[in-house]
Amino acid sequence: MENIINILIRSFPFILFIILELITLQIIRSSSDYHRSMFLNKSDYILGSVAYQIQKVNDYFDLDNKNKKIAQENAILLKEIIDLRKKVTFNLKIQDSTLINLPIQQYHIIGAKIIHSSVSKSRNYIILDKGTKDGVNTRMGVVSPSGPVGFVVEASEHYSCVMSILNKDANLSVRVKDDKSIGILRWTGGDIRVAALEELPRHIKLKKGQIIETSGFSSYFPEGISVGRVLDIQEDNSSNQNKITVLFNEDLSKLQYVYVLSKPLDHELDKIMLLKDSLQNKIDTDAP
Amino acid sequence: MRLNFISFFLYPLLLLLSQILFFQNINFNGLINPHIYLFVVLFLPRDINLSFQFLMIFVYGLIVDYFCLTDGIATFSLLLLVLFRFLILKIIYNKDESEAPVLNREIQGYAFIFRYVFIGVFFYHLTFFLVESFKFYDILYNLMRTILTTVFVVLFYSLINFIYLSKQKK
Numbered sequence: 001m002e003n004i005i006n007i008l009i010r011s012f013p014f015i016l017f018i019i020l021e022l023i024t025l026q027i028i029r030s031s032s033d034y035h036r037s038m039f040l041n042k043s044d045y046i047l048g049s050v051a052y053q054i055q056k057v058n059d060y061f062d063l064d065n066k067n068k069k070i071a072q073e074n075a076i077l078l079k080e081i082i083d084l085r086k087k088v089t090f091n092l093k094i095q096d097s098t099l100i101n102l103p104i105q106q107y108h109i110i111g112a113k114i115i116h117s118s119v120s121k122s123r124n125y126i127i128l129d130k131g132t133k134d135g136v137n138t139r140m141g142v143v144s145p146s147g148p149v150g151f152v153v154e155a156s157e158h159y160s161c162v163m164s165i166l167n168k169d170a171n172l173s174v175r176v177k178d179d180k181s182i183g184i185l186r187w188t189g190g191d192i193r194v195a196a197l198e199e200l201p202r203h204i205k206l207k208k209g210q211i212i213e214t215s216g217f218s219s220y221f222p223e224g225i226s227v228g229r230v231l232d233i234q235e236d237n238s239s240n241q242n243k244i245t246v247l248f249n250e251d252l253s254k255l256q257y258v259y260v261l262s263k264p265l266d267h268e269l270d271k272i273m274l275l276k277d278s279l280q281n282k283i284d285t286d287a288p
Numbered sequence: 289m290r291l292n293f294i295s296f297f298l299y300p301l302l303l304l305l306s307q308i309l310f311f312q313n314i315n316f317n318g319l320i321n322p323h324i325y326l327f328v329v330l331f332l333p334r335d336i337n338l339s340f341q342f343l344m345i346f347v348y349g350l351i352v353d354y355f356c357l358t359d360g361i362a363t364f365s366l367l368l369l370v371l372f373r374f375l376i377l378k379i380i381y382n383k384d385e386s387e388a389p390v391l392n393r394e395i396q397g398y399a400f401i402f403r404y405v406f407i408g409v410f411f412y413h414l415t416f417f418l419v420e421s422f423k424f425y426d427i428l429y430n431l432m433r434t435i436l437t438t439v440f441v442v443l444f445y446s447l448i449n450f451i452y453l454s455k456q457k458k
Contacts, residue, residue: 013338020346020367027353027360028419035359038422 073145107222108262110135112142115159119166119192119253126150126162130260136160141220141261146250147227148172149258151220160260166192166252173218174227177211179204185212185227185246192253194231197244206230212246219263300328300348308355314440319433322441323362325352326412329369330405334377345370358420365415369408376407405445410438 008015028035059066112134116127130136132155140152142162150170154161163170165187172185174197183200197212210230216223231247303325311322329345336344349363356362380403396404417430 013342016339016342017367017371020342021364024346024349024360024364024367028364032359035422 076145108135110260110262112136112160112258112260114255114258117164117253117255119164122168122189124164124166125153126164126258128160128162128258128260129158131156131158131160133157135262136260137262139219140263141218142258143221143225143261144250144252144255144258147225147248148214148221149252149255152260162258164252165195172221172227173215174212175215175223176200176204176206177213177226182215182217183244193251194245194247195228197230197246198241200241200244202240202242206233206242206244208233221261296344299331300325303328304352304355307352312356316436320437320440321413321417321433322437322444323413323416324441324444325362326366326369326409327405327445329366329412330373330408332370341370342367361416361419364419365412368415369412372411373408376404376411380404380407402442402446406438406442409441410434413437413441 029039030036110130112128112130114126115129118124118126126142126149128136128142136152136155138152138155142149142152148165150162150164150167152160153163165172165185167187168189170187173182174185175182181200181204183197185195185197187195200206208230212227212230214221214223214225214227226249228246228248230244232243232245234243234245236243307323307325311324314320314322325348328348332341332345345366346363349366350360352358352362352366353360380400414430414434417433418424418427421430
């Protein structure tokens with residue numbers, strides 16, 4: 001103890017020097033805008049570099065899981081390629097025989113990383129690391145290999161904000177895979193693994209385990225993307241609908257990477273919709 | 289007592305006034321910005337307690353910063369010079385530093401004093417310009433500013449010495 005005190009006494013001038021220099025640096029930082037911004041730049045750079053290195057180490061240790069996931073994705077994509085090849089061959093045969101030109105909807109796919117995501121609120125949003133610079137814009141759908149994730153509602157130059165399907169305001173047009181009956185999927189809050197399938201007439205008899213997929217009625221998602229399976233059906237005599245619960249394919253809280261679907265012909269659809277609205281308004285105003 | 293008054297009050301005040309009234313206005317395209325108040329540190333008696341030296345220079349630096357609008361950079365560089373001057377003396381003096389408490393050309397000789405002043409001025413201005421620009425990739429430009437300013441200050445110091453000596457001879 002005595003030694004420590006002696007060392008402290010001996011090094012007191014040096015400690016004082018350090019303290020005075022720190023005070024001076026604080027004065028420089030607070031009195032000059034230029035130095036304040038430079039300090040912030042440097043500290044941002046240092047913190048950013050440290051965070052980046054930590055992230056790299058974490059990514060390295062997570063490589064095994066990622067490899068498995070990529071392998072699964074590859075398998076699904078391969079299956080889709082095979083299915084599409086079959087469809088293309090089929091379409092070509094129809095074109096040859098009947099000269100019917102079938103419209104093919106093309107989607108550009110932009111890979112993005114989730115940098116922030118919430119699942120605990122009633123209105124959940126996701127932030128992606130891709131923005132308008134990468135081609136991401138509002139009115140685009142976001143999917144994961146396991147199904148729809150949400151809709152792009154805001155896009156800045158480098159980032160975009162996605163309204164998750166785990167949002168009370170989000171409505172997803174879906175259909176039952178087997179009989180193509182159309183309904184609306186809404187998340188009602190609470191359990192993030194399930195959502196309610198609404199607006200499906202009572203006469204349509206569903207079974208547990210039936211696959212629910214996107215209907216393709218909105219410009220956000222193409223048809224046929226699997227959303228989940230029917231988990232529970234409760235008959236409700238008071239209304240003309242049954243209470244149907246759908247289990248999502250994947251836990252959205254664990255998502256890291258997603259794909260933004262960009263539809264090149266979307267602006268044409270927008271133009272047509274605007275034209276339709278203006279015509280509708282004109283008819284409404286002209287009507288006696 | 290007279291020496292203490294000159295060392296602690298008159299000499300620093302004179303240097304600060306000349307800095308504000310004359311040297312502050314020297315700026316050859318931003319290449320020569322002399323800060324002559326640093327001589328207060330260079331010729332500070334060495335037998336004073338080191339902690340007291342730091343505190344004294346800290347207060348003096350703050351006064352300089354206030355009048356010269358240097359936002360604390362002068363204080364930072366002066367404090368560093370207080371620490372560094374012991375290193376300069378150890379490198380160029382080759383004797384126990386406690387032997388000569390006051391730096392004087394009659395004790396240590398002209399060559400020693402000029403070497404000491406040159407290194408001290410160079411170090412101070414390099415620190416000052418680097419902290420001022422806060423960019424290490426500007427180091428070549430800052431080095432050029434430092435060399436030119438150091439040459440200017442040392443020439444000025446020599447001129448003052450020459451005038452003082454010629455008056456003494458008369």
